[in-house]
Amino acid sequence: MAGASRGPAAVPPLPALMRAVAQERYGGPEVLRVIDAPLPEAGPGEVLVRVIAAGVDRGVWHLMTGTPVGVRLGIGLRAPRERVRGREVAGEVVAVGPGVTAFAIGDRVFGAGHASFAEFTRARVDRLAGIPAGVAWEQAAASATSGTTALQAVRLLGLTAAGDPADSVPAAASKSLLPDAAGRRVLVTGAAGGVGSLAVHLLRSAGAHVIGAASPARLEFARTLCDEVVETGGEYGEARLRALAPVDGLVSTSGIRSYRMLCSLLADGGTAVLVGAEGGRGLLGGFERQLLAPLLGSRDGRRLRALTSVETPELLADLGRLLADGRLRVPIHGEYALDATADALRDLQEGRVTGKAIIRIGAEADAADRSPRA
Numbered sequence: 001m002a003g004a005s006r007g008p009a010a011v012p013p014l015p016a017l018m019r020a021v022a023q024e025r026y027g028g029p030e031v032l033r034v035i036d037a038p039l040p041e042a043g044p045g046e047v048l049v050r051v052i053a054a055g056v057d058r059g060v061w062h063l064m065t066g067t068p069v070g071v072r073l074g075i076g077l078r079a080p081r082e083r084v085r086g087r088e089v090a091g092e093v094v095a096v097g098p099g100v101t102a103f104a105i106g107d108r109v110f111g112a113g114h115a116s117f118a119e120f121t122r123a124r125v126d127r128l129a130g131i132p133a134g135v136a137w138e139q140a141a142a143s144a145t146s147g148t149t150a151l152q153a154v155r156l157l158g159l160t161a162a163g164d165p166a167d168s169v170p171a172a173a174s175k176s177l178l179p180d181a182a183g184r185r186v187l188v189t190g191a192a193g194g195v196g197s198l199a200v201h202l203l204r205s206a207g208a209h210v211i212g213a214a215s216p217a218r219l220e221f222a223r224t225l226c227d228e229v230v231e232t233g234g235e236y237g238e239a240r241l242r243a244l245a246p247v248d249g250l251v252s253t254s255g256i257r258s259y260r261m262l263c264s265l266l267a268d269g270g271t272a273v274l275v276g277a278e279g280g281r282g283l284l285g286g287f288e289r290q291l292l293a294p295l296l297g298s299r300d301g302r303r304l305r306a307l308t309s310v311e312t313p314e315l316l317a318d319l320g321r322l323l324a325d326g327r328l329r330v331p332i333h334g335e336y337a338l339d340a341t342a343d344a345l346r347d348l349q350e351g352r353v354t355g356k357a358i359i360r361i362g363a364e365a366d367a368a369d370r371s372p373r374a
């Protein structure tokens with residue numbers, strides 16, 4: 001496994017049971033229980049990871065609550081088929097499934113786990129990458145889903161340095177981890193949130209001038225991240241946003257649902273990337289905005305691009321490099337113990353989490369503590 005750090009190859013015998021955060025029915029954080037669950041087994045193309053840190057991303061909330069209700073068609077109509085929650089993971093490989101050659105026991109990995117709010121999770125190798133030396137567990141865990149989403153959003157903007165022709169984008173973007181966005185003004189809505197705060201960091205590393213939009217409770221935090229902030233909501237929130245036009249790019253992770261409004265904020269040739277927004281209603285909870293964006297495509301030379309994010313090994317490896325060289329730094333709101341996972345989800349929903357929350361589950365194993373496998 002190139003570029004990643006590897007721990008000792010021997011691990012203690014694995015237990016039969018593990019502690020995990022599970023639910024029997026859909027609902028708020030009150031449905032979560034810490035249970036003793038059987039240890040998962042790594043199937044073909046999978047590894048078993050001892051979880052050290054798990055990130056709390058918004059998708060976990062949707063799976064826990066079964067909202068918008070349209071998602072239940074895929075995850076279970078009456079109750080979630082997968083009872084254990086969690087996705088973002090950073091940890092150590094403790095077993096490899098049939099056919100796996102990409103990772104070995106002892107590798108430090110991060111990415112999307114099958115159910116990571118647990119002492120162990122299985123994970124597909126095509127949703128993982130190695131953690132580069134020097135990158136902290138919580139940074140890796142917190143960026144697995146939110147970071148791959150933010151990185152894809154930044155790349156989809158197709159930014160070039162002011163003065164560069166826009167058709168130089170594909171060549172430039174393919175050669176470097178981030179575009180050269182020097183001199184470009186970019187608006188990020190939900191700038192204090194998980195994806196938003198990471199997009200802000202990446203865009204500033206790319207040289208852009210970043211304006212972060214946030215609601216009043218999160219505005220001061222957004223100010224610590226952005227070049228400039230704008231307060232959303234209230235009587236004049238829309239007018240304050242309009243006063244920012246024209247911007248060269250827009251990453252939408254909260255608020256603004258109207259295509260007309262999005263386009264009206266963009267400069268000629270500008271792009272708005274639609275990531276998502278909370279608070280939507282109906283079967284799809286506002287996700288229809290993502291579905292319709294490609295149909296609208298572009299308006300008057302302004303592009304709307306919907307993002308459906310996937311944690312690929314390539315994106316995760318790029319994120320690992322950005323974390324290692326400091327061009328990405330995840331603002332960690334706080335760490336919660338596994339027993340306090342429900343509190344983390346409650347804080348997320350009640351707007352108390354800025355940046356990312358982490359569930360700290362295991363400690364890094366010390367080589368001296370390990371005995372050879374029986």
Ligand SMILES: NC(=O)c1ccc[n+]([C@@H]2O[C@H](COP(=O)([O-])OP(=O)(O)OC[C@H]3O[C@@H](n4cnc5c(N)ncnc54)[C@H](OP(=O)(O)O)[C@@H]3O)[C@@H](O)[C@H]2O)c1
Pocket residue numbers: 057058059145146149189190191192193194195196213214215218232253254255274275276277278279307308309310348349350351
């Ligand atoms: N397209 C994809 O592939 C993809 C991938 C990841 C996430 N997403 C979606 O993108 C959005 C942002 O994700 P995230 O992880 O950044 O979420 P997040 O951290 O929970 O929230 C992002 C922002 O949404 C607003 N917000 C938070 N709680 C809210 C609530 N209960 N009601 C209304 N607004 C609320 C806040 O912004 P304000 O300051 O404006 O209030 C917050 O900063 C979510 O809708 C998520 O489901 C999509």
